[in-house]
Structure formats: C-alpha cells, structure tokens
Amino acid sequence: MSYQTYKVGGAVRDELLGKEVKDIDWVIVGATPNLLLSEGYLQIGKDFPVFLHPKTKEEYALARTERKHGHGYSGFEVFATPDVTLEEDLLRRDLTINAMAMDEQGQIIDPYGGRQDLDNRILRHVSDAFEEDPLRVLRLARFYARFYKEGFTIAEETKTLVHKMIESGELSHLVAERIWLETHKALQEQHGIQYFIVLHELGALKVIFPALEQFFTDSNRNQLDKMFDVVSLAIEQGAAMHIIVALLLSVFEEPKDIQNFAMQYRLSIQEKVMAEKLKQWGHWFDDISQDAESWLDLLLGLDAFRKPEQLMDFLQCSEFLAEISGRKKFFLNQKECLVKVYQKLVMIDVKPLIKNVSPKEIPSVIKAKRLAVIELLIKD
Known part of the structure; x- marks a missing residue:
C-alpha cells in the first residue's frame, strides 16, 4: 500500500x-x-x-x-x-x-x-465545524495576539460564529485546565495582552474570565491599563510565567479574588503564591517605613529566609511596577538597601544567641537580634 x-x-x-x-x-x-x-x-x-x-x-x-x-x-x-x-x-x-x-x-x-487570507492578514474559520469546539475561540484569540504586530484582523463571519457559540452556551463547557493552558501560551506572545482584549471585544471574556471582564469599564480603565502595561513589560523582558501571572492578577483589589481565581483555573502553587505575596506586600515600596519591624515583617511575610527565591521574584514584580509608574530609580535604591539588610540577616549566627536560652524564648531572641541589625542598616 x-x-x-x-x-x-x-x-x-x-x-x-x-x-x-x-x-x-x-x-x-x-x-x-x-x-x-x-x-x-x-x-x-x-x-x-x-x-x-x-x-x-x-x-x-x-x-x-x-x-x-x-x-x-x-x-x-x-x-x-x-x-x-x-x-x-x-x-x-x-x-x-x-x-x-x-x-x-x-x-x-x-x-x-488560507494563502489568500495570509496575504490579506485575515483570521477566518475553515468551516462551521469551528463552532463544535469551544477551545477554538481561545486559539483564535491567541493567534490574534501572536499576529497582532502584523496587522491581522478577524473575519466578520468568524466573529458572528463566535457570538453564536457564546449564545448557545458552548463556551461554558471549557474546562479550567484547558483555558489556563491556552492562556499560558498567549502570555508567551509579545502582544499577549491582546488575547484578553480581543476576547472582551468578541464578548467571550465574560464567559471565560468574568473576574477580568469587570475591569473593562470606564471607572476601572486606569487599573486595567496599568496592569496591561506591566504585563507587556514583563513579557518583553522575558520574565518567568509565574511573574507574568502575578502581575496579571495584580489588577484585583482583594486577596480573596486572587484565591478564587487560582482555585477556579487551577493555577500552579507558584503562580498563586506569588500573586498573593505581590497583592499583600506590593505597596511596601510606596511609603517605606523607617521602623525596623516593618522591614522584618516584609521578609517574614515573603518567607524569604526559607525561600529566598520568593524575595527575588517579589522584587522583580515590584521593579516592573515601579518602571511603569516612573519610579524605577527610587525603587532600585530601596531594593539595594533591602537586599543588603536581607544578606546581613541571613549571616547572623544564631547558635551563640540561643546557647543559654530556653526554647520558649528562642524566637524572641532571634527577632530582637534581627531588629537590631535592621535598625543599624536603615539608619545608615
């Protein structure tokens, strides 16, 4: 044969x-x-x-x-x-x-x-079988993001078919894991934010990501634009996916919104934790306290002594946010100071400190030493 x-x-x-x-x-x-x-x-x-x-x-x-x-x-x-x-x-x-x-x-x-559509920069469905697979709406949005720079547009008949799919309820059958997998792929594209924008324009975002759809209003436009700017910057700089996702979810106002989103779309632990840490501590650099306890609270809150990579990831997220806010120079100075404090703290030899101390008193002795070190450094 x-x-x-x-x-x-x-x-x-x-x-x-x-x-x-x-x-x-x-x-x-x-x-x-x-x-x-x-x-x-x-x-x-x-x-x-x-x-x-x-x-x-x-x-x-x-x-x-x-x-x-x-x-x-x-x-x-x-x-x-x-x-x-x-x-x-x-x-x-x-x-x-x-x-x-x-x-x-x-x-x-x-x-x-296909070749004519390629020459005319048009994204068009092959047949009406397109509407049988709701994942294709996400793929359409992802290809739109991929070819955004080349000026590709979506054919009107394809938009009509997507609207029909939304009205029929077909999109509601998409499972969370596949939605997030396609979204990951979109966020690897140079113009990844266009994935969300075109889903909104097609009317599909309200079904797929209703928590994000709420920000496409005049009253929330500044929040949304800031998030899109920082996500685009992170993509451009080749940031890791969990960094990009944390910045994407920074648009939410409450930690519980991040938790609900992470649960609904089965985010990885690393993505969820980084988004939560950024939401909890992201404003720390806006008005840096001269209270040593505030510095220690940040490092403990980031679990920096056990997981130094979380501190580094948080600093990377904060740097992207500072850059789009025009505060990068100020941030870099404060970052240098925070890293210096952290490095000094991890070098503390706790054995002499706790030699003649009861187990119950050990945490307070270590904390007092750390605060003393921080106090000395931030005064300098």
Whole structure:
C-alpha cells in the first residue's frame, strides 16, 4: 500500500510568512496503523493514531475526520482510515491559515483559501465545524495576539460564529485546565495582552474570565491599563510565567479574588503564591517605613529566609511596577538597601544567641537580634 506524506498547519503557515519554523506537523494519507508499525514507526497517540518517525522522531498523524457527539473540546469521535483525504483532514482544522499543506516536492495544497487570507492578514474559520469546539475561540484569540504586530484582523463571519457559540452556551463547557493552558501560551506572545482584549471585544471574556471582564469599564480603565502595561513589560523582558501571572492578577483589589481565581483555573502553587505575596506586600515600596519591624515583617511575610527565591521574584514584580509608574530609580535604591539588610540577616549566627536560652524564648531572641541589625542598616 502506498501513502503520501504532507507537512501541514503552522509549519506551512510560518514558512509562507518567512518566520522561523519551530515545530513541524506531518500528516500521512492512505496508510494504516499496522503498515506504519511494520516500517518502524512508534505509536504514541491514544485518542487518534499519532506515530513517531523511526529516524527523525518527529510526530506523524494519520489523516482523520471528526464527528461531534458531546459538549466541549473533548466530545469528538475520530475516524482515521486510509480513505480519508488530505482535504477532509484540513477541513477539520480551525483557521484557513492553519489549513494548508505542503507535499514532498514543496507544492502548496490550499483548498480553503488560507494563502489568500495570509496575504490579506485575515483570521477566518475553515468551516462551521469551528463552532463544535469551544477551545477554538481561545486559539483564535491567541493567534490574534501572536499576529497582532502584523496587522491581522478577524473575519466578520468568524466573529458572528463566535457570538453564536457564546449564545448557545458552548463556551461554558471549557474546562479550567484547558483555558489556563491556552492562556499560558498567549502570555508567551509579545502582544499577549491582546488575547484578553480581543476576547472582551468578541464578548467571550465574560464567559471565560468574568473576574477580568469587570475591569473593562470606564471607572476601572486606569487599573486595567496599568496592569496591561506591566504585563507587556514583563513579557518583553522575558520574565518567568509565574511573574507574568502575578502581575496579571495584580489588577484585583482583594486577596480573596486572587484565591478564587487560582482555585477556579487551577493555577500552579507558584503562580498563586506569588500573586498573593505581590497583592499583600506590593505597596511596601510606596511609603517605606523607617521602623525596623516593618522591614522584618516584609521578609517574614515573603518567607524569604526559607525561600529566598520568593524575595527575588517579589522584587522583580515590584521593579516592573515601579518602571511603569516612573519610579524605577527610587525603587532600585530601596531594593539595594533591602537586599543588603536581607544578606546581613541571613549571616547572623544564631547558635551563640540561643546557647543559654530556653526554647520558649528562642524566637524572641532571634527577632530582637534581627531588629537590631535592621535598625543599624536603615539608619545608615
């Protein structure tokens, strides 16, 4: 049995855009799982047949079609038989710019006008099957953020389809983990904030992130713009994801809002903790106290003596906030002082301090020593 192999999806799109191709997706038309296994491919797909190439270890999927039989992104029945055509496989994809293929001779197969939409900078759904998978709304927003700089817009008929999905309640079937996974991907894009902005414009943010939707009002616009500015700065500077997320959630006014958000979307412990610490202590640099106890409270509140990385992460978040507020120079001076205090405190040898002290008195003795060290340093 002979079969054909095609490069598909994002690799073709990015090659036509002149961008670096990072991951290549391959589709095989006209083969069976047994045939590929006999040629040394290793099957790794559970929901549908995906194989690792015996030499390159790249992923190859059998051409397939899908039939909706439930709600959400997982309610699909998959058919991957040798008679499934390339055109049928491309038809199930989300956007026309992702529904092109390239054969082994480098010829482009473009049955749904992807190349024209690429030239015209338009994000357009391939077929009405788009509305069967609510995850595609998030992918649409993510691609909008990715290609924002290139001036891509969303086709009017695709906007209409998204509105239909919202009205039907399909978006409510998205599970938290998948929402947050797509959001992570969006926050890795240079213009990641456009993901939230376009979801709001499409009317989808109120379903997906209702806690963020409330800030898209005139009365909250300054708060929202400040958050978008600092998140964009953190993305531009290559900050870690938990830093970006903490800055994103800094728009909330109450710690309980962060806790509820973290619980709803299954945030990692690191993301949740950093967001909470930033909310609790983020204003410390606004009006620095000359009371030594305030300095110690901050370090203890950040759990800096057990987890120094939390102090460093907090300082990074605070620096981004100071920069967009025009207070970076002032902040850097105070940061230097705080780090100096911290370094002196961790060098304290507690053994001589507690040598002849009862266990009950140990915490107060250590605290008194720390306060004395801080007092000396901040006066200087």
